[in-house]
Amino acid sequence: MPDFLSLLHAPTMVLMVVVLYAALSLVLVYAYACRRTYPGFGAMTLGQVLWFVGIFLNFYRVLGETPSLFAGNALMLVEAVLVFHGLARYGQIGDIRLRSGLNVVLYGLAMVAITHYLFIDYNTCRRAAIYSAFCAIVFGRISLEPYLTRNWRTYATQGLFSGFFFVVAALFAVRTVLSLQAVDCPTASPDHVAKLLLLVAMLCSPFFVFSILAMTSSRVEAELGEARDELRHLAETDGLTGLPNxxxxxxxxxxxxxxxxxxxxxxxxxxxxxxxxxxxxxxxxxxxxxxxxxxxxxxxxxxxxxxxxxxxxxxxxxxxxxxxxxxxxxxxxxxxxxxxxxxxxxxxxxxxxxxxxxxxxxxxxxxxxxxxxxxxxxxxxxxxxxxxxxxxxxxxxx
Structure with a gap:
């Protein structure tokens, strides 16, 4: 696997990911503006857009080296928080504020640490470890909590959605360990795990967008089914006594x-x-x-x-x-x-x-x-x- 990854041209991969995420972000923005959506869709759409902007800043540094890294990390971490929040709203769970609030607290702690290792005690390895650990935790929650939480409403493509984020969470966990063990972490080009994450992003991000759109369609179909059942009940039931009419x-x-x-x-x-x-x-x-x-x-x-x-x-x-x-x-x-x-x-x-x-x-x-x-x-x-x-x-x- 390392030999294969070493053959991949990192700048080309970054460009492909940026272009792909830009296109997919436009698809979600269009769907949000023109189609029937639900609470949570907007949060996931915004997360996708911020992820695209964060990747662009992280690798192209248009704001300068340090400001671009800081803004890129901040936006990409926000994406994880927004996707979890959007998915939880889709799941219609009752304690959404508590669950999303935990991610916000983790985000604040991660940004404090990233700020420290970026502006005070510059250490790319520690910054990469903190960023990767946060993503591993939140993406892991995104993949597992719909199945571990009672009354979390899932839809037809939930398995595909969770599988995608489970793979990403596992890769970020590996990158966390490698970053903690590394002595030197160059910022000019991605390491092998970062390349693998870029490859996974290229292969799986279309499925991510498809899953969001499919969840919307599944929810529309579920509500239509509930409406049909309600109409059938009204058509068959006496309104006063509740008996068959x-x-x-x-x-x-x-x-x-x-x-x-x-x-x-x-x-x-x-x-x-x-x-x-x-x-x-x-x-x-x-x-x-x-x-x-x-x-x-x-x-x-x-x-x-x-x-x-x-x-x-x-x-x-x-x-x-x-x-x-x-x-x-x-x-x-x-x-x-x-x-x-x-x-x-x-x-x-x-x-x-x-x-x-x-x-x-x-x-x-x-x-x-x-x-x-x-x-x-x-x-x-x-x-x-x-x-x-x-x-x-x-x-x-x-």
């Missing part, structure tokens, strides 16, 4: 009937309507009526064993789906629910309901119509009762 409940009933036909078990559908509910609204107000409906929904859902499902069909009308339950067992379950409601007394009000029970295995609409007929038969028979379907009738559909 009519459309969702009937879809569940259709799926249960399909399984019943395939597996040969019965399905019962119970419809219930609160008795004299209009009186509750007229006498006590609609807010009280809403609380009654919410209490009824909770009561039905709590009293119904799995795999039964409860849904609000509209107004004060609810549906209960009983897969695998038919005949007397379905009537007994409806009676159990009726007694639960009778004992509920939400807001201190007596609540009763009339129940209609139907069973079949062919068609949701036919089953629903039959349960509705049984429900109104219960109303006509005096309310607060369960009315099963006639023995000879079954919802068989077309």
């Amino acid at each position: 009519r459309r969702h409940f009937l879809r569940l009933a259709g799926e249960a009937l399909d399984r019943a036909r395939e597996q040969g078990f019965g399905v019962s559908l119970v419809m219930l309507d609160l008795d004299n509910f209009k009186t509750v609204n007229d006498t006590h107000g609609h807010q009280t009526g809403d609380r009654v409906l919410m209490g009824v929904g909770r009561c039905l859902a709590g009293a119904l064993p799995a795999p039964g499902r409860v849904g609000r069909l509209g107004g004060e009308e609810f549906g209960v789906l009983l897969p695998g339950v038919s005949g007397p067992a379905a009537v007994a379950m409806a009676e159990r629910l009726r007694r639960s409601l009778e004992a509920l007394r939400p807001d201190g009000l007596a609540v009763t309901a009339s129940f209609g029970v139907a069973e079949g295995d062919k068609d949701v609409d036919a089953l629903l119509a039959l349960a509705d007929e049984c429900l109104y038969a219960a109303k006509r028979a005096g309310r607060n009762r369960v009315e099963p379907q006639p023995v000879a009738v079954a919802a068989t559909g077309p």
Whole structure:
């Protein structure tokens, strides 16, 4: 490896790295200005830009020898702090100030030491060791902490991102040891480890930029997925009771009937309507009526064993789906629910309901119509009762 590295022309490598980082910095700046980004993207973009400026100053010394080295080291160290901060904001962790604050403290200590060995006791080896040790620590944190920290949200390219920084951190750790052992560290040309770091920068920096952009795309996709799930939930859920709404409940009933036909078990559908509910609204107000409906929904859902499902069909009308339950067992379950409601007394009000029970295995609409007929038969028979379907009738559909 040293023989190979000695063949590499350091000034050409530096020029290639500077040009490459300038181009990649422009890509990130353009993305930040023109695309949807998130908190943290700006910090990582700024870090990339400062890294490019720092490399340029470190090797071309346009401000003079010492000022260029000082400014270059300062900017390149800031890049590590900014990348960690940006990644932590992407990860949406709670203690980001504490974690980023530790890097700021390390940065301050490193700059004090670099200032000492640059302006007071000039020692290139010690300065290189301090700079490399800082980069090894912070880049190591960038690579490992997303996997070691609970609730750190990672994205599709996190592994690539962390792998890149782990390699860089390892190289800086090696350079720290070599710099501490060295007697003379010339500043005119990079040593073998510095050349290797430049080579890694040329090979891996495009992946760094790609990872940042890919993390943005992954987060957009994740948020779109969450939005779709939320819209689906809103479309399928009754906003007042939190139960499945009519459309969702009937879809569940259709799926249960399909399984019943395939597996040969019965399905019962119970419809219930609160008795004299209009009186509750007229006498006590609609807010009280809403609380009654919410209490009824909770009561039905709590009293119904799995795999039964409860849904609000509209107004004060609810549906209960009983897969695998038919005949007397379905009537007994409806009676159990009726007694639960009778004992509920939400807001201190007596609540009763009339129940209609139907069973079949062919068609949701036919089953629903039959349960509705049984429900109104219960109303006509005096309310607060369960009315099963006639023995000879079954919802068989077309």
